Amino acid sequence: MNNILKKSSSFYDVYERRPGADKLTTTYCPGCGHGVLHKLIAEALDDFGVRDKTIFISPVGCSVFAFYYFHTGNVQVAHGRAPAVATGIKRAHPHSVVISYQGDGDLAAIGIAEIMHAANRGEGITVFFVNNAIYGMTGGQMAPTTLIGQKTMTTPRGRTVKNEGFPICMSEIIATLKAPVFVERVMIGDTKSTMHTRQTVRKALKLQIEKNAFTFIEVLAACPSNMKMTPSRSKQWVKEVLADNFPLGVKKDISEEFEPKDLSRVVVKNSELHDALNLETAKVDSEKIAPYREKMINEEIKVAGFGGQGVLSLGTVLSEMGMRHNYEVSWLPSYGPEMRGGTANCSVKISKKKIGSPLVANPTVLIAMNRPSLDKFEHDVISGGLIVYDDSLIDRKPVRDDVEVIAIPATKLADDLGNTKAANMVIVGALIEYKDLMSQEVVLESLGDVLKRKNLVELNQKAIIRGAEFIKNLKK
Amino acid sequence: MxxxxxxxxxxxxxxxxxxxxxxxxxxxxxxxxxxxxxxxxxxxxxxxxxxxxxxxxxxxxxxxxxxxxxxxxxxxxxxxxxxxxxxxxxxxxxxxxxxxxxxxxxxxxxxxxxxxxxxxxxxxxxxxxxxxxxxxxxxxxxxxxxxxxxxxxxxxxxxxxxxxxxxxxxxxxxxxxxxxxxxxxxxxxxxxxxxxxxxxxxxxxxxxxxxxxxxxxxxxxxxxxxxxxxxxxEQRAEEYRTDDAEIILIGYGIVSRILQTVVDKLREEGVKAGMLRPITLFPFPTKSMTKLAKSAKFFLTVEMSNGQLVDDVRLIIEGKIPVYLYNRMGGNVPSIKEIHDEVMKLMRLS
Incomplete structure (x- = not known):
């Protein structure tokens, strides 16, 4: 019989964190449901021997100071966000027992997104949802669970369907989701219902401890102070009125068939991280790039065309190949909606000097793959610069007479190779040949490292060679 | 590596x-x-x-x-x-x-x-x-x-x-x-x-x-x-060609990349320009800033916002030298030419 009188060891003996002189009683009002529920939880933690493993999340609301009492790891959180915080904790420490404890405003109003999604992910946490149909901490305002006709500070004439809608039934909503394992609404009313609640609390916590299951326990409880009732009258109200509006009972239970959820993470050694992150070193063949070591390259290239023509990858291939020749390089795309449909362009800089602005406003080289791009950028090219355009798609010649011009039927040449999409690589081959920017051998060798789609490497190598041949023939 | x-x-x-x-x-x-x-x-x-x-x-x-x-x-x-x-x-x-x-x-x-x-x-x-x-x-x-x-x-x-x-x-x-x-x-x-x-x-x-x-x-x-x-x-800042600089351009992020090119261009033209780039915005690099203010004629803050960075620069400089602002908004990035022209204009004024 001694045990009955002993305070749970999951509570502090003395509530040192509580300000003021009284360190032995709680801050809860007489008749409040929180105190009883705290006790049921604490005793379960004792009996299961998981006090030290437990991390208790105190919400905003009357239970904001739950950490005064629970001798567990404690985290106090923002209004409504306990299930999100619980997610972060449980994912970090899958072995821990995480309790997300919330009131009706916290869970069903400001935090409804967080509880829905934590439940839907089936986080391995236990949620205790105390529904007393009113905001206690802030002084008796309407909760999302306030009953029709119930008077509160913000429904002074009683809650109406017309103005505030109906009380929200969270347990029933949560039970519609696939991931939750056990959902029940219980109450703290008379002794019998409280003893049933005790069993439910234990079942929920056990399902977390043994199976990492998501469980949701809604506890109907009294708020005598804000209901302006005596403690005993308020308990009567919970039993007769609140439980009449929020039907008690199990809303979902798949605990028997639910397989324990393994939340452990893969273990990766530090020595394996570079491989996991795909950080292979770009190979530089110093002998092959030797002829380019002294070249004073300083190209500012604008590549433009339709989305889907490989404009951006033309730029990345040029830049990556530049990097393999020990040039300084940068690549900057036009991004966002511009990329979807419409035209795309990117700025590429390849230089012996450190690159300042990556944006190319006045290109030394314009690569125009469609007519709108030639129209848009032709006049930005510096005097003495170069315009490379695809004359199989563009029906006019550049008008500038102070620049060099290469007309190359890139799309047609790519078609001849069997794939229109290789037009961009035809242009890469042409440009590096014309400008003698890089070693074709190095470019062809590295293409497999640079291209994401490995099945297209051979085709693109041919396209580069074809582009270079086109220039050689022009030069003849 | x-x-x-x-x-x-x-x-x-x-x-x-x-x-x-x-x-x-x-x-x-x-x-x-x-x-x-x-x-x-x-x-x-x-x-x-x-x-x-x-x-x-x-x-x-x-x-x-x-x-x-x-x-x-x-x-x-x-x-x-x-x-x-x-x-x-x-x-x-x-x-x-x-x-x-x-x-x-x-x-x-x-x-x-x-x-x-x-x-x-x-x-x-x-x-x-x-x-x-x-x-x-x-x-x-x-x-x-x-x-x-x-x-x-x-x-x-x-x-x-x-x-x-x-x-x-x-x-x-x-x-x-x-x-x-x-x-x-x-x-x-x-x-x-x-x-x-x-x-x-x-x-x-x-x-x-x-x-x-x-x-x-x-x-x-x-x-x-x-x-x-x-x-x-924890103050961190990059100073670029500031040793004898009379004009200090201030900017962070992408702006600083553009400013570096502007400084090079101004130097080629014989203008003693340098750049201060805050790497930490809090803590604000007050030490570098006050040091450079001692020898500079003016600061020009360049930003892609409505004068948010310049407020902090002015708080530090407390009116000791003029602190000007050149800014673009809406997603426009100031060009090398725009900033260069602004510096030229301010040099004529001062």
Whole structure:
């Protein structure tokens, strides 16, 4: 019989964190449901021997100071966000027992997104949802669970369907989701219902401890102070009125068939991280790039065309190949909606000097793959610069007479190779040949490292060679 | 050293993982989404967690949870998403939780656009959420620095138990450059104050609530003392050709890359120009700034916002020399020519 009188060891003996002189009683009002529920939880933690493993999340609301009492790891959180915080904790420490404890405003109003999604992910946490149909901490305002006709500070004439809608039934909503394992609404009313609640609390916590299951326990409880009732009258109200509006009972239970959820993470050694992150070193063949070591390259290239023509990858291939020749390089795309449909362009800089602005406003080289791009950028090219355009798609010649011009039927040449999409690589081959920017051998060798789609490497190598041949023939 | 050609948004994630970060919680938003893509790709296979949260608000609170649990954790977003996260950042600062937030700034206000801007300066550097708090703010200007400063962010966050931002613009996030990645850190520092679901941590409490005004004032004073140490010890800035400079151009992020080219051009023309680039925006690099003000004729602050950075420069300079502003907004990036012409105009005036 001694045990009955002993305070749970999951509570502090003395509530040192509580300000003021009284360190032995709680801050809860007489008749409040929180105190009883705290006790049921604490005793379960004792009996299961998981006090030290437990991390208790105190919400905003009357239970904001739950950490005064629970001798567990404690985290106090923002209004409504306990299930999100619980997610972060449980994912970090899958072995821990995480309790997300919330009131009706916290869970069903400001935090409804967080509880829905934590439940839907089936986080391995236990949620205790105390529904007393009113905001206690802030002084008796309407909760999302306030009953029709119930008077509160913000429904002074009683809650109406017309103005505030109906009380929200969270347990029933949560039970519609696939991931939750056990959902029940219980109450703290008379002794019998409280003893049933005790069993439910234990079942929920056990399902977390043994199976990492998501469980949701809604506890109907009294708020005598804000209901302006005596403690005993308020308990009567919970039993007769609140439980009449929020039907008690199990809303979902798949605990028997639910397989324990393994939340452990893969273990990766530090020595394996570079491989996991795909950080292979770009190979530089110093002998092959030797002829380019002294070249004073300083190209500012604008590549433009339709989305889907490989404009951006033309730029990345040029830049990556530049990097393999020990040039300084940068690549900057036009991004966002511009990329979807419409035209795309990117700025590429390849230089012996450190690159300042990556944006190319006045290109030394314009690569125009469609007519709108030639129209848009032709006049930005510096005097003495170069315009490379695809004359199989563009029906006019550049008008500038102070620049060099290469007309190359890139799309047609790519078609001849069997794939229109290789037009961009035809242009890469042409440009590096014309400008003698890089070693074709190095470019062809590295293409497999640079291209994401490995099945297209051979085709693109041919396209580069074809582009270079086109220039050689022009030069003849 | 592994050298790779990749986007700023990807480099910051790879750097983070090398710095021991094993948790990413975020919500997609252009132009920051590639950060989430990379985290989704690499976190799980490197032994970490990635969750696409239901909202920006949920994401920062998952960060709050992971930081409470002692993980190195990050999130990323852009303007509107950062606005939503601010309550959570205030809680992190109040509860002294180390975490890293990457902000790839886009055009605002409201939905604005997705082009690069620097208009989150005030909402990030000044704290942004409620209460007397500060966050450390690092401002990379290259893809290499997205890795390097991203890694530093985790160290500073743990050192000071404080949120650290990596603040940059859509250009730095979206551009690709070569990056040399270092070896991973040996292990993250031990944190005795976290909750781990263990015997030793079962008496620990993470909280920002202090009901008693005297207690809360003491907590605030402790935070202010921490920020004072940060101000003293963590200022970082790059000076470019400032030795004999009479004209100092000031800018961070992508702007500083443009300013560097402008300075070179001005120097070629015989103008003694230099650049000061704040690398830390909080702490603001007051030491470099006051030193340069002694010999400069004027400062020109260039920013992609409505004069947010220049306010801080003027506070430091206190009218000792003229501090001018040249700015663009809406996602427009100032050109080399525009800035050059502005300098020429100001030289004629002074």
């Amino acid at each position: 592994a050298k790779q050609f990749l986007k700023g948004n990807e480099a910051v994630v790879k750097g983070a993982i090398l710095a021991g970060c094993r948790a990413y919680y975020g919500y997609p938003i252009t132009p920051a989404s590639e950060i989430a893509h990379a985290a989704a790709m690499y976190m799980p296979i490197c032994g970490g967690t990635f969750i696409q949260a239901e909202s920006e608000v949920a994401a920062i609170n998952m960060v709050y949870g992971a930081a409470s649990a002692g993980e190195r954790v990050m999130t990323a977003s852009s303007g509107p998403g950062i606005s939503l996260k601010q309550e959570g950042v205030s809680y992190c600062a109040g509860s002294e939780l180390p975490c890293v937030i990457v902000d790839i700034v886009r055009g605002g206000p409201g939905l604005g656009n997705i082009a690069p801007e620097q208009s989150d300066y005030n909402q990030v550097v000044k704290g942004g959420g409620h209460g007397n708090y500060k966050v450390i703010v690092l401002a990379p200007n290259s893809v290499q620095e997205m890795c390097d400063l991203g890694m530093l962010a985790f160290d500073l966050a743990d050192k000071y138990r404080n949120p650290v931002y990596v603040l940059t613009d859509g250009f730095i996030g979206q551009m690709m450059e070569p990056v040399e990645f270092p070896e991973p850190i040996e292990k993250i520092p031990e944190k005795s104050w976290v909750v781990k679901g263990t015997d030793e941590t079962s008496n620990n409490l993470i909280t920002s609530i202090e009901l008693d005004p005297d207690d809360l004032e003491r907590h605030n004073q402790k935070l202010q003392q921490k920020y004072a140490i940060v101000k003293e010890q």
